[in-house]
Amino acid sequence: MGVTLKGYLRCADEAEAGRVRAALDEHIRLTRAEAGCVSFHVTATDDPLVWQVAEEFTTPVAFEAHQTRAAASDWARETRGIAREYEIKGMS
Template sequence: MGIVSLTGRLICSSQSEADTVNQLLPAHVQLTTAEAGCLSFHVTPTEDPWIWNVAEEFTDPSAFEAHQVRVRDSAWGQGTAGIKREYRIDGLPSAAR
């Protein structure tokens, strides 16, 4: 298997959600970019203050899955669990999607 890439958007529905993203994002980026297998990780604001573009690349499906597991129980994962995400993931076996 090769590189796994995730692209899409994080879409807040309130200022409170946007504030949560702004508060938790710096630590989330720092932790993610330090993960083994993370090739790139960008969460960038758009012109809409409630929407961020997301682009991630991991070396392989195992590295991507390890990232997902870590995030689930992190402050970011818990704090943003209810925020809408529109993502496309490429590079995973069909059964893993």
């Protein structure tokens, strides 16, 4: 197993949730196309303000490359300030 990230994206209100919905499909498409991406899922939960996040990358280098790309993306700009609760394993 490589690097995994699991957890939740928690919006404070419908305005934040709308920003997530607007940017999510492109973020998923770009991430799944990255070298080293094994799987990437961001799925709605029963709570319309919460998404479950599950990612797997082959190596720490691939995961770090994803983080770097994502930090400079429209996704990062649109979702800045939205609460994230993640557990990351496999970085050491």
